[in-house]
Amino acid sequence: MSSNDIPGPDSETALRVKALESLLLEKGLIETSAIDELIDMFENRLGPWNGAKVVARAWTDPDYKDRLLQNGTAAIAEMGFEAVQGEEMVVVENTAEVHNLVVCTLCSCFPWATLGLPPVWYKSAPFRARAARDPRGVLDEFGTQIGADTELRVWDSNAEVRYMVLPERPVRTEGLNAEALAELVTRDSMIGVSKVASPD
């Protein structure tokens, strides 16, 4: 289930996709423009830069942060991103006392509107299986340290609520504005496998 095992462009799988698409087009059930629009949306318009903006705003605007933690769906909607799945969003905050980690053990549900499509590792069996039972082991693999005293909360996204982590603001960022802060925020930190690093 890693990216090494993905069938290539001349594979049977690729042909099956072509067969399906050509049949559906011929039958008039779908139009090419619809396919192109969907690909463009997922490939270019959705991505973690959206989530990074939410995080940076929460770090610099305490009222927004309150609204975000109270009602993630409404606060994220304020940002004007494309809604993709009509999902409910819940944002969970990382602090010195609590570290949050998001997974979907049953399939690979992910907050597309704020983070785009998930990376292969998130969808893989090792992560889906281990994040539930040994989240500290997962953080170890990612080189992320949390205290033995820190409470670790895993969120299994098994319904239509999507979870996003509000990571801790790193040190030595006092002078940065929201735009500069957003540049520091990684997708991994909003899943909860990493922390946001301080700028060099």
Added chain:
Amino acid sequence: MRTVDLEVVRSLYKLPGAVRMKLDVVPKFKPGDRVKARNIHTSGHTRLPRYARDKVGIIQLDHGVFHLPDARVSGQGDQPQHLYSVRFSARELWGAEAPCKDSINIDLWENYLDSV
């Protein structure tokens, strides 16, 4: 069977929070309640992970009313009901060796839960 053109795609789920149902349903549980996940074994569709079956947790949040996936797949309608975020301690799920402070939160429909 409608043709999926650009318009159909552009109109899809444009509203955040569109999946939640705007229905007034009396919730059976509230945050703080202790609940036990049912021992559901099915070859149909369910979103109750097997690691939570028969485990006791505490309601953290009421997410509101959603349709029940199990019912939609088995052709039994939407069965709108409350969906809750339920916290299970790591020790409850994984045994005494698990870190005592850790937990996992799962979203569970009322149909999946019994009071304790």
Added chain:
Amino acid sequence: MRRRSFLNGVHDMGGMHGFGPIVREADEPVFHEEWEAHTLALARAMLAGLYFNLDEFRHSMERIEPSYYLRSSYYERWLEGTITLLLEKGVISQQEFQARLDELTERRG
């Protein structure tokens, strides 16, 4: 072609052991192959057109034969889930799908 269902399917993998390390790829692209992008688009389009719903789609993937489920990639499962549902709902027939596939296979050589 009705795909049977599994009790306690392998998709329900929270807490399972033995899958090895989490393999990561630096700077991975959104799609590794063009067919992946098309698979996603076709599935989302069929959902938008109400040919099937999201719950049926998930269940369709849960019904994938376990050893294929574990060795296949994410979009391969999306593809199989989509094809299965469209066949089961009579949107396409097995014969026409196979005929088209044979045609394309011959052309590829």
